[in-house]
Amino acid sequence: MPDRLIARQRDHFAGRCEAVERKTRGHTSPRPQRTPGRRPGRTGAGAAGRCDAAAAGAAGRCDPAAAGAADAGMRRIAAMESAVWGRDRGRLADDLVGRVAAAPDEIAVYVAEADGQVVSAAWPAFRAGTGFARPWGGSTLAAWRGRGIYRALVATRAALAAARGVTYLHVDASDDSAPILRRLGFTAVTTTTPYVGTPGDRGGP
Secondary structure, three states, rough: OOOHHHHHHHHHHOOOOOOEEEEEEHHOOOOOOOOOOOOEEOOOEEEEEEEHHHHHHHOOOOOOOOOOOHHHHHHHHHHHHHHHOOOOOOHHHHHHHHHEEEEHHOOEEEEEEEEEEEEEEEEEEEEEEEOOOEEEEEOOOOOHOOOOOHHHHHHHHHHHHHOOOOOOEEEEEEOHHHHHHHHHOOOEEEEEEEEEEEOOOOOOO
């Protein structure tokens, strides 16, 4: 991506007082300066797995319900994400509502609830003609981790993708999710390194 375009994106989010993250991929050998900001985060794995295997790997563990497109439901998801990450994720609700409204065939949002509370949420994004879907989300409240919820959300998204004729999922795996994904048949195919730009980063691409 041209440096000038990266700089425009960085300055756009700086003007909104928002941090912005760009991820580089190991297989593309990017130049470090082609990132918004100068602070690389921890390198993780980019993993891929078959939808049919992942869908079968967590049968019966949990039954996430479709969140639909209701604004209130998306705000509950954003509140959960804010609690998990310790920062305001309120804009996520607007993003999800907008994406579902604009292209409902390209995204489906799922939540896992307990005692009337959203404890985890996730959504797959589809791109026609690629054979791949990308699962996003999966953050889970600390008190509810280790109970198969993330695994069930992966399986739910994989089953939907398989039903739509998609063969593979590809995901950026964290240290927490990588072991779960491996057990569902995912294989690391590249590395990912995040570079985070904060609102004060205007000194160069």
